[in-house]
Amino acid sequence: MSAHTKTHLTKKIQFLCIVSKGKYYELPLAILERYRVNRPSPKNKPVDAGEILQVSPEQAFADINAKYTKSGALLRAIRFREGVTQEKFAKMINVTQGDLSKIERGIRPIGKILSKRIAKKFGSRIE
Numbered sequence: 001m002s003a004h005t006k007t008h009l010t011k012k013i014q015f016l017c018i019v020s021k022g023k024y025y026e027l028p029l030a031i032l033e034r035y036r037v038n039r040p041s042p043k044n045k046p047v048d049a050g051e052i053l054q055v056s057p058e059q060a061f062a063d064i065n066a067k068y069t070k071s072g073a074l075l076r077a078i079r080f081r082e083g084v085t086q087e088k089f090a091k092m093i094n095v096t097q098g099d100l101s102k103i104e105r106g107i108r109p110i111g112k113i114l115s116k117r118i119a120k121k122f123g124s125r126i127e
Contacts, residue, residue, distance in 0.1 A: 013083055020056065028080040031064075069106035071115070076104045078122055093118055 015026040058065075064073045079089040090100040093114065102108035 071110040072104045072106040
């Protein structure tokens with residue numbers, strides 16, 4: 001018998017809360033760190049620590065959405081929010097782990113039926 005090789009999420013996940021047009025978004029900091037960029041603000045000047053930078057969610061997450069698609073990034077964020085592995089999350093939404101991976105990476109579309117299932121189960125709409 002082979003040794004158990006699967007790892008489970010055991011650490012606490014930190015989130016960044018973003019408010020835009022009265023809607024709240026919670027995004028895992030671990031995911032955001034992967035997409036840190038060193039570029040000037042839209043005003044072409046560095047942003048001071050106390051200054052508030054006003055950008056739309058589309059601008060803020062353009063790189064992530066281009067790489068993973070908007071639905072893939074949102075699905076991954078929901079999974080991180082729930083603190084579960086791909087395998088466990090796939091069982092929760094009744095898809096295979098392979099299909100979940102493809103959806104998160106933007107290779108496979110999410111589909112209307114799965115989108116509705118996720119919205120009902122987690123209260124998060126994915127388009």
